[in-house]
Amino acid sequence: MSVEGLGRRGLALVLSSPSGAGKTSIARGLLAQEPELEMSVSVTTRPMRPGEVDGKDYYFVSQTEFDRLVAANDLLEHATVFGNSYGSPRARVEATLSAGRDVLFDIDWQGTQALSGKIKPDLVTCFILPPSIDALRQRLTTRAADSPEVIAGRMAKAASELSHFPEYDYVVVNENLDESIAQVRAILVAERRRRERVKGLVEFVRGLQGD
């Protein structure tokens, strides 16, 4: 058997973080550098925001359609956050992983927990931290007109999300965007080489041994 006989299942790389940690920029940079990596686009019932694109940022669906997807077992995981429902469509993810390609998830700790129950051996999870509380506050102050109460509310939400970091395999502190992208990319490259992910190794080594 030659090197061509070696294969692998794809891996599901999850990035989670509180808003304001820069996760979306890291995901975008990673996708640009890893053209083989596919983004898992979530479905959501929340309204589309200005600048968002249906089918790119999310699939925007009605609650009825969302409930139908859940009932049909078409979502790999789903959760409700502040009254809006979010979920990861199953079919595309499973087909991509089976084809030996990797899928990137930008989901929160609830989604990660749910996913963990479904595709644990394929899952690699990474939590992104902001470098300081000042950097976090700055990124959560989206407009100069934001009231102290609005900002305090966002900080409290971030604090609650931050408490879930111990559930993740890797932690990246996003001090410098390029450095953070390089670190997440190294995680992807390394995890692909984990022995238990490489298929056909026993036969390959047997070939090297001359059997």
Next chain:
Amino acid sequence: MSVEGLGRRGLALVLSSPSGAGKTSIARGLLAQEPELEMSVSVTTRPMRPGEVDGKDYYFVSQTEFDRLVAANDLLEHATVFGNSYGSPRARVEATLSAGRDVLFDIDWQGTQALSGKIKPDLVTCFILPPSIDALRQRLTTRAADSPEVIAGRMAKAASELSHFPEYDYVVVNENLDESIAQVRAILVAERRRRERVKGLVEFVRGLQGD
């Protein structure tokens, strides 16, 4: 607490492979790209070969001196292979790991097993495979004058060493040297970001939460 408050213990990166898989070239390339990485230079009782440098390739010692190191518990691991003794000096490795810097080991499966009992949480192990049996045979044919018996003996030794790949965390198939160096380097970069290796995370996150 700021990012400066985050620290880590160093990690012990082990590269093992049968002779002829190109491990030494990978180690050399990695050390050139990662100046912070320290090579663990083994002690051995085997005679120095032409071109080898004492204190760089190995510390060449007498059997009496080797036995003294073992008795004094100065070796982290040691093993005897074909009548020659090999071991990893303890003090330097432990000091380097404690200082948060990483140590590279070029040792065989026996050394890796012994090390695993000693510094398991700091250990990351990687097995290097040649890309084909022809490439292996070619690399083990060091001189045109090598007899078929000599080559067959080396191939049998390699086959026996290859059987230990399932004991390793990662597997790199050395088809292309630069690519293999990049993969091993990614393993190093990724493992540094493993949550359980980062010290001070709880306090750092508490700072982000405003506590």
